[in-house]
Amino acid sequence: xxxxxxxxxxxxxxxxxxxxxxxxxxxxxxxxxxxxxxxxxxxxxxxxxxxxxxxxxxxxxxxxxxxxxxxxxxxxxxxxxxxxxxxxxxxxxxxxxxxxxxxxxxxxxxxxxxxxxxxxxxxxxxxxxxxxxxxxxxxxxxxxxxxxxxxxxxxxxxxxxxxxxxxxxxxxxxxxxxxxxxxxxxxxxxxxxxxxxxxxxxxxxxxxxxxxxxxxxxxxxxxxxxxxxxxxxxxxxxxxxxxxxxxxxxxxx
Amino acid sequence: xxxxxxxxxxxxxxxxxxxxxxxxxxxxxxxxxxxxxxxxxxxxxxxxxxxxxxxxxxxxxxxxxxxxxxxxxxxxxxxxxxxxxxxxxxxxxxxxxxxxxxxxxxxxxxxxxxxxxxxxxxxxxxxxxxxxxxxxxxxxxxxxxxxxxxxxxxxxxxxxxxxxxxxxxxxxxxxxxxxxxxxxxxxxxxxxxxxxxxxxxxxxxxxxxxxxxxxxxxxxxxxxxxxxxxxxxxxxxxxxxxxxxxxxxxxxxxxxxxxxxxxxxxxxx
Numbered sequence: 001x002x003x004x005x006x007x008x009x010x011x012x013x014x015x016x017x018x019x020x021x022x023x024x025x026x027x028x029x030x031x032x033x034x035x036x037x038x039x040x041x042x043x044x045x046x047x048x049x050x051x052x053x054x055x056x057x058x059x060x061x062x063x064x065x066x067x068x069x070x071x072x073x074x075x076x077x078x079x080x081x082x083x084x085x086x087x088x089x090x091x092x093x094x095x096x097x098x099x100x101x102x103x104x105x106x107x108x109x110x111x112x113x114x115x116x117x118x119x120x121x122x123x124x125x126x127x128x129x130x131x132x133x134x135x136x137x138x139x140x141x142x143x144x145x146x147x148x149x150x151x152x153x154x155x156x157x158x159x160x161x162x163x164x165x166x167x168x169x170x171x172x173x174x175x176x177x178x179x180x181x182x183x184x185x186x187x188x189x190x191x192x193x194x195x196x197x198x199x200x201x202x203x204x205x206x207x208x209x210x211x212x213x214x215x216x217x218x219x220x221x222x223x224x225x226x227x228x229x230x231x232x233x234x235x236x237x238x239x240x241x242x243x244x245x246x247x248x249x250x251x252x253x
Numbered sequence: 254x255x256x257x258x259x260x261x262x263x264x265x266x267x268x269x270x271x272x273x274x275x276x277x278x279x280x281x282x283x284x285x286x287x288x289x290x291x292x293x294x295x296x297x298x299x300x301x302x303x304x305x306x307x308x309x310x311x312x313x314x315x316x317x318x319x320x321x322x323x324x325x326x327x328x329x330x331x332x333x334x335x336x337x338x339x340x341x342x343x344x345x346x347x348x349x350x351x352x353x354x355x356x357x358x359x360x361x362x363x364x365x366x367x368x369x370x371x372x373x374x375x376x377x378x379x380x381x382x383x384x385x386x387x388x389x390x391x392x393x394x395x396x397x398x399x400x401x402x403x404x405x406x407x408x409x410x411x412x413x414x415x416x417x418x419x420x421x422x423x424x425x426x427x428x429x430x431x432x433x434x435x436x437x438x439x440x441x442x443x444x445x446x447x448x449x450x451x452x453x454x455x456x457x458x459x460x461x462x463x464x465x466x467x468x469x470x471x472x473x474x475x476x477x478x479x480x481x482x483x484x485x486x487x488x489x490x491x492x493x494x495x496x497x498x499x500x501x502x503x504x505x506x507x508x509x510x511x512x513x514x515x516x517x518x519x520x521x522x
Binding site for chain 1: 269272273347350359
């Protein structure tokens with residue numbers, strides 16, 4: 001593995017339990033700047049726990065996590081400043097308008113209104129929702145809320161973007177929009193992305209893949225490399241083979 | 254992070270609390286109606302049965318409405334503190350608390366900001382209540398309106414911090430209703446909000462002791478004295494001490510590594 005300071009995210013031997021339930025078991029992987037990494041796992045694989053640890057909502061009991069060299073235990077404020085996150089569960093305040101939600105987020109990153117205002121407009125325009133900025137969040141559809149959450153996560157110009165099952169419950173168009181938009185961000189801004197999903201087709205051949213199953217990492221590498229090392233012809237086959245060989249077996253993603 | 258950034262974060266939290274308060278009209282109205290019902294109905298009904306002698310800080314005999322007004326001010330703050338905590342539990346369930354918790358500021362600062370924002374909202378409610386209470390001749394000296402401000406800030410911080418501690422214990426929104434009943438009503442009724450301590454002491458010594466150790470009693474007395482331009486040092490010390498104690502517990506409770514949040518069942522997958 002490379003020097004952690006040069007990595008967008010370095011997860012090293014992380015284990016975490018909730019009482020007797022082991023959610024993560026010796027998880028290690030890393031993400032370089034500009035990487036689009038798909039964290040692939042079934043429901044219950046430990047993806048959300050991993051997100052909670054990377055965003056500092058929980059502290060890992062064992063192992064370490066660092067963001068651009070800032071350890072989450074010792075320099076978590078520095079680490080958090082570089083992270084943008086879209087959680088599986090919506091985190092918008094539904095009683096506030098879209099722009100109130102955005103300004104609230106900007107304030108929580110210490111941004112002045114004069115700086116945040118133009119960025120909010122730019123991000124809302126980018127997702128095609130600038131005309132809805134004065135609508136309350138609860139008036140938006142599920143797909144529109146997701147877009148707003150993504151736009152909000154980008155206001156403070158994060159270097160690492162975390163998305164936990166961002167396309168769950170979205171129609172095909174909204175799903176594709178999000179995927180294309182985030183891939184575009186990687187290319188344009190050199191932003192590192194960790195995209196957690198149980199939908200295999202959200203990883204293309206160029207994506208880096210981390211296969212997480214029952215709290216353990218079963219494979220990491222580009223999708224192509226994971227397919228080749230499994231001896232299968234596609235990522236679905238490789239995923240099936242990896243997870244069927246793992247203790248406890250699996251269901252279809 | 255620089256001081257200006259801390260200030261912006263605090264103002265953002267304050268603005269959100271204010272917006273939520275204004276948007277939730279039922280909360281806005283009930284915050285006013287509740288103490289007014291106590292003042293206009295309960296106090297009016299009991300004014301002739303509950304005679305009061307001259308006690309500090311009053312210089313003369315006072316009607317019962319005047320006596321319970323500071324208790325009702327503290328009640329507004331107590332309900333507001335619990336309401337603010339309820340919103341923490343709600344935010345946690347709905348997910349929006351993550352927005353707060355992953356911002357790059359220390360946890361203690363975020364919690365304190367949330368607390369101070371709640372206190373600011375409660376103080377606006379108190380002044381609205383006092384303006385209406387003039388109808389019942391609840392009229393402290395003009396300077397009292399200003400002199401009670403620090404007392405309300407301290408009392409509000411203590412009651413809000415207690416709410417934060419409770420919210421860190423509670424896993425689901427439904428559980429909060431029970432805690433509200435087990436905290437708000439005992440705290441309010443076992444305090445000097447409705448009865449002077451001397452009267453309680455005359456009827457039951459052990460009840461008097463319970464009243465005396467209830468931090469809400471001291472919050473009420475701190476506000477009562479300050480409304481009439483007097484300073485109750487003992488009440489201030491007790492309220493300040495409990496604020497620090499509750500705040501330490503709250504910061505511990507919300508600590509991702511050590512607190513109660515970390516010890517619970519973990520996120521859904």
